[in-house]
Amino acid sequence: MSRKRKPPVRTEFSFDHQGEELAYSKYVSKETGRIDVLMVPRYCFRACPICLEPDPDVAEHVPPESLGGRVMTWTCQKCNNDFGPAEDKLRSFIDLETTAHAEASDGSVPGKRAAKVAFRSSDGRPNGMFIRSAATGFDEIMGSGASRVIVQPLDMALVHATLLKHAYLAACLTNREIPRTAEADEIRAVLLAARDRDTDGLNRAQLALGFEPAVGWIEAPDAPPILLTQTKESGELHWIFMLGGRFVVQWPFRDGAPAVGRPVADEKHQSLDAGHADGDRE
Ligand SMILES: [Zn+2]
Known part of the structure; x- marks a missing residue:
């Protein structure tokens, strides 16, 4: 479990609390x-x-x-x-990250070579195909001008x-x-x-x-x-x-709305911080 300190929740989105339980x-x-x-x-x-x-x-x-x-x-x-x-x-879905197999249609590199690729950049670069890691020969096939690439659909x-x-x-x-x-x-x-x-x-x-x-x-x-x-x-x-x-x-329940403005079932009110493993310790 990570002991790394997390940055505080951003404050650009500020909240004005009014009311009590579910403010x-x-x-x-x-x-x-x-x-x-x-x-x-x-x-x-x-x-x-x-x-x-x-x-x-x-x-x-x-x-x-x-x-x-x-x-x-x-x-x-x-x-x-x-x-x-x-x-x-x-996480992979956010970056549109999946596996691709490349094959040289002119036979210059034998067989198929796999790579982990992403179609969305998480660092703000324009979108494209980013190769995260690739088997030997993948780049060679891609550079051969006769490549066929099969991209595995996201799960x-x-x-x-x-x-x-x-x-x-x-x-x-x-x-x-x-x-x-x-x-x-x-x-x-x-x-x-x-x-x-x-x-x-x-x-x-x-x-x-x-x-x-x-x-x-x-x-x-x-x-x-x-x-x-x-x-x-x-x-x-x-x-x-x-x-x-x-x-x-x-909201995932079609047969139940958020408990807004009505008392909620208080089945156990207990501090999350006391005596239990907590990866969010600050
Ligand atoms: Zn369980």
């Missing part, structure tokens, strides 16, 4: 002026919100740490560790499952409750299949849920890691999360 604040968007947002509180549940095993004890970042997430709750060891590869896919099922995981955790935190509805069970089935790298199970669970929560992409690197706000589409207001200043993800 409405004013979020000043550089693009659109003022909009209402809800601060999502840290909270700890009696059970792991993903697998429902009791007494979770590992610090969980929401959104993932690589997206600037902070420790917001606890999950169990298995859910925390085994979700790592799926979360790496989200979008895992990208969506990871976004769903973080929208789900953020929604549980907002309501301070792990919902025990049929829909929440379907969401957890998606998360468990992604955690266990069960490709068939993931496809089945995603079909059963019938809902892809990712609704957009933003470039707001200075935004706080997690925001709940509203958007108006086709005349209707929708609750959305902004995660890591990158993703806009719909």
Whole structure:
């Protein structure tokens, strides 16, 4: 677990707290002026919100740490560790990073050579194909003028499952409750299949849920890691999360709204800082 000091959450997006538990604040968007947002509180549940095993004890970042997430709750060891590869896919998605195979169609270099490539630069350079690492011969094939490149598609099922995981955790935190509805069970089935790298199970669970929560992409690197706000589409207001200043993800429960302006289920009010592993220690 990293002991590295993290920079404080950016303050360019300033908040004016009003009220108590779930305070409405004013979020000043550089693009659109003022909009209402809800601060999502840290909270700890009696059970792991993903697998429902009791007494979770590992610090969980929401959104993932690589997206600037902070420790917001606890999950169990298995859910925390085994979700790592799926979360790496989200990072790859940001840079459009995948594997490419190159082949010289004139036979000047025999066979296929692989490389890890990205189509979006994370350092602000114009987009293009960036080679992150390549097998011997890849560059030679690319320079031969007779190259055929096959790019492996991104694993979008895992990208969506990871976004769903973080929208789900953020929604549980907002309501301070792990919902025990049929829909929440379907969401957890998606998360468990992604955690266990069960490709068939993931496809089945995603079909059963019938809902892809990712609704957009933003470039707001200075935004706080997690925001709940509203958007108006086709005349209707929708609750959305902004995660890591990158993703806009719909509120994941169609059969349950954010606990805004009503008392929330207070199943366990406990400090996240006392006596537990915490990767976010400052
Ligand atoms: Zn768990």
